[in-house]
Amino acid sequence: MTDKRSIVVRHVSKTFTLRYHRTIKQMSIAMLRQQELSDSFLAVDDVSFTVRQGESIGLMGLNGSGKSTLLKMINGIMRPDSGKVLTRGRTAGLIATGAGFHPQLTGRDNVYLNAAILGMSEAETRRKFDSIVEFAEIGKFLDSPVGHYSSGMFARLGFAVAIHVDADIFLSDEVLAVGDRPFKRKCLAKLQEIRESGTTIFYVSHSAGSVRSMCDRVLVLEKGRLGFDGPVDEGIRYLHYDDDAENALDAEAEMDEELGADI
Amino acid sequence: MATEAAAPDRIVHAPLNPPWSQQGLLEVFRHRYILTLLVRREISARYQSSVLGLMWSYVNPLTQFFIYYFVMGILFGRANRVDAFAIHVFTGLIIVHFFTETMNAGTRSIVRNKSLVQKMAVPREMFPVASMLVSLFHVGPQLVILLLATTLAGWRPDPIGMVYAVLALLISMTIGTAMALLFSAANVFLRDVGNAVSILTNFVRFGVPMVYPFTLVAARFRGHTNLYLLNPMVEAVLAFQRAFWVGATSNPARTAVVDMPPNLFWLCIRALLISLAILVFAQSTFSRLERRIPERLL
Numbered sequence: 001m002t003d004k005r006s007i008v009v010r011h012v013s014k015t016f017t018l019r020y021h022r023t024i025k026q027m028s029i030a031m032l033r034q035q036e037l038s039d040s041f042l043a044v045d046d047v048s049f050t051v052r053q054g055e056s057i058g059l060m061g062l063n064g065s066g067k068s069t070l071l072k073m074i075n076g077i078m079r080p081d082s083g084k085v086l087t088r089g090r091t092a093g094l095i096a097t098g099a100g101f102h103p104q105l106t107g108r109d110n111v112y113l114n115a116a117i118l119g120m121s122e123a124e125t126r127r128k129f130d131s132i133v134e135f136a137e138i139g140k141f142l143d144s145p146v147g148h149y150s151s152g153m154f155a156r157l158g159f160a161v162a163i164h165v166d167a168d169i170f171l172s173d174e175v176l177a178v179g180d181r182p183f184k185r186k187c188l189a190k191l192q193e194i195r196e197s198g199t200t201i202f203y204v205s206h207s208a209g210s211v212r213s214m215c216d217r218v219l220v221l222e223k224g225r226l227g228f229d230g231p232v233d234e235g236i237r238y239l240h241y242d243d244d245a246e247n248a249l250d251a252e253a254e255m256d257e258e259l260g261a262d263i
Numbered sequence: 264m265a266t267e268a269a270a271p272d273r274i275v276h277a278p279l280n281p282p283w284s285q286q287g288l289l290e291v292f293r294h295r296y297i298l299t300l301l302v303r304r305e306i307s308a309r310y311q312s313s314v315l316g317l318m319w320s321y322v323n324p325l326t327q328f329f330i331y332y333f334v335m336g337i338l339f340g341r342a343n344r345v346d347a348f349a350i351h352v353f354t355g356l357i358i359v360h361f362f363t364e365t366m367n368a369g370t371r372s373i374v375r376n377k378s379l380v381q382k383m384a385v386p387r388e389m390f391p392v393a394s395m396l397v398s399l400f401h402v403g404p405q406l407v408i409l410l411l412a413t414t415l416a417g418w419r420p421d422p423i424g425m426v427y428a429v430l431a432l433l434i435s436m437t438i439g440t441a442m443a444l445l446f447s448a449a450n451v452f453l454r455d456v457g458n459a460v461s462i463l464t465n466f467v468r469f470g471v472p473m474v475y476p477f478t479l480v481a482a483r484f485r486g487h488t489n490l491y492l493l494n495p496m497v498e499a500v501l502a503f504q505r506a507f508w509v510g511a512t513s514n515p516a517r518t519a520v521v522d523m524p525p526n527l528f529w530l531c532i533r534a535l536l537i538s539l540a541i542l543v544f545a546q547s548t549f550s551r552l553e554r555r556i557p558e559r560l561l
C-alpha cells in the first residue's frame with residue numbers, strides 16, 4: 001500500500017504574543033506605568049487532521065478563528081509552538097493577495113521574482129511566462145511598475161503566478177474576495193481544473209456555494225479549535241447551527257447566488 | 264455534489280516532511296537564483312526611482328570624501344603630513360562605506376521585504392545577504408575611480424598588494440554580513456535598532472585609520488595598539504591601504520614598513536578569524552530569533 005497522506009497536522013497549537021510596544025521608549029514608559037508589556041493569545045488550539053492526496057478541503061470559520069494562521073503553518077511560513085505539521089511534495093498558493101510584489105518593479109520582473117519565491121526555476125518561469133500573463137490579463141501593463149496597478153490587477157497577477165506552480169498542495173486563502181465576477185469565475189474554474197488533476201486543495205471561503213462546488217470535505221475552526229471535520233453539507237449546516245433556521249437558509253441562498261452559480 | 268471520484272489518484276514521490284525551509288547562511292547559496300533576483304531587483308529599483316538613479320549611491324561617499332579631505336586634510340593640516348592623503352582617505356572610505364552600507368541596508372532588509380518573508384518559506388538570511396551583495400556591487404565603480412587616481416599618483420599593481428585587497432574585502436564582507444544578520448533580526452522586534460546602528464556607524468568611521476594615519480595611533484598609544492587592532496575593520500582598512508595607497512606614496516618600500524603595523528598579514532588573518540567568530544555568533548542569534556520573525560512583521 002502506498003502512503004496517500006498529503007498533509008498531516010497533529011496537535012498543532014500556535015500562540016501569538018501581542019506586543020504593544022515596539023520601541024525602547026514605549027517599553028520604558030509602559031514599565032514605569034507598570035502596564036503589561038505583552039499578552040499572549042492562542043490562535044490555533046490543538047488542531048489535528050490528516051488529508052489524503054487529491055482531497056479538496058474547505059476551511060471555514062469566522063474572521064479571526066485562525067484559518068490564515070493554520071495555512072501559514074501548512075506552507076511553512078510560521079512554525080507551530082507545539083505539535084507537528086508534515087506535508088508531501090511541493091506547496092503553492094496564495095495566502096495574501098499581492099504579497100511579494102515590489103511596486104517599483106514592472107509586472108514582468110515581479111512575475112519572475114514571485115515565481116522564484118514559489119520555487120520555480122528561471123527556465124520553468126520562462127516556459128510558463130506567456131500563459132501566466134494571459135491568465136492575469138494585464139496585457140499592455142506588463143512593462144509598467146505594479147505600483148500603478150489596480151487592486152484587481154494585483155490579485156490577478158498573484159493568482160496567475162501561483163496556479164502555474166506544479167504543486168501537489170494548493171492553498172487559497174480568501175484571495176478570490178477581491179476581483180470582479182468574471183475573474184472569480186475564471187479562478188474557480190482553474191481551481192477546479194487543478195483539483196481534477198489530483199492536487200490537494202485547501203480552500204478558505206465564507207461562501208457556502210463555492211465551498212459546495214469546490215470541496216469534498218469541510219473543516220470548521222472556532223476560536224482556534226477544530227469544531228467540525230466532515231462532509232461538506234453537514235459542515236455548512238454546522239456553521240449555521242445556532243442561527244434560526246430561516247435566517248440560515250436566506251443567507252445561504254444569497255451566497256449561492258453570489259458564487260455558486262458561477263461554476 | 265463532489266464525490267470521491269472527482270479526486271483521481273496522484274502518487275507523489277516525496278517523503279512527508281515538515282514544510283518549513285531549512286534556514287542558515289549555507290542554505291542561502293542553495294537558493295542562488297532567488298538571491299540573484301533579489302540583488303538585481305534592489306539595484307534596478309534604485310535605477311528607476313529617480314532620473315539620477317544610481318548616481319545617488321555615489322554622491323554620498325564622494326561628499327564624505329570631500330568633507331574629510333577638507334576638514335582633516337586642509338584645516339587640520341594632515342594633507343601636508345600624510346603622503347598622498349587624498350588616496351589614504353579614499354581607500355579607507357571605500358571599505359568603511361561598504362561596511363556601513365551593508366549594516367544600514369541589512370538592518371532594514373527584513374522589515375522592508377516583509378511581503379516576501381510572509382509569502383513563502385525561504386531562508387530568511389537571504390535578505391541581509393542580498394543587502395551585502397548590493398553594497399558590494401557599488402564598490403565596483405568606486406574602485407575604478409580609486410585605480411585611476413592612484414595610478415596617476417604612481418601606484419603600480421603588485422601581487423602582494425592584491426592579496427591584501429582580497430583580504431580587506433573578505434574581512435569586511437564577513438563582518439558586514441554578521442552585523443546585517445544580527446541587526447536585521449533585532450530590527451523586527453525593536454524598531455529603534457536603526458538608531459543604535461547609526462551610532463555604530465560613526466564609531467566605525469572614526470575608529471579606523473581613514474581620516475588619520477595609523478602612525479598617529481601608534482604614537483599616541485606609545486605602541487600599545489593591541490586593543491585598537493582587535494577591531495577587524497582596522498585591519499580591513501589597513502590592508503586596503505597596503506594594496507592601493509602604499510604604492511602611491513613617494514617611497515612605497517619605506518611606507519610599507521613605517522606606516523603599516525609589522526606582521527600586517529597575520530593581523531589580517533586574525534581579523535578574518537575574529538570576523539568569522541562574530542558571524543557564527545550572529546548566525547546562531549539569528550536562528551534563535553528567526554522562528555518568530557514572520558508573525559512579528561505585522
Ligand SMILES: Nc1ncnc2c1ncn2[C@@H]1O[C@H](COP(=O)(O)OP(=O)(O)O)[C@@H](O)[C@H]1O
Binds near residue numbers: 068070
Ligand atoms: N502575527 C500575529 N500577531 C498577533 N496576532 C495575530 C497574528 N496573526 C494573526 N493574529 C491573530 O490571530 C487570530 C487568528 O487570525 P487569522 O489566522 O488571520 O484568522 P482568520 O484567517 O481565520 O481570519 C486573530 O485574532 C488575529 O488577530
Ligand SMILES: [Mg+2]
Binds near residue numbers: 173
Ligand atoms: Mg484570514
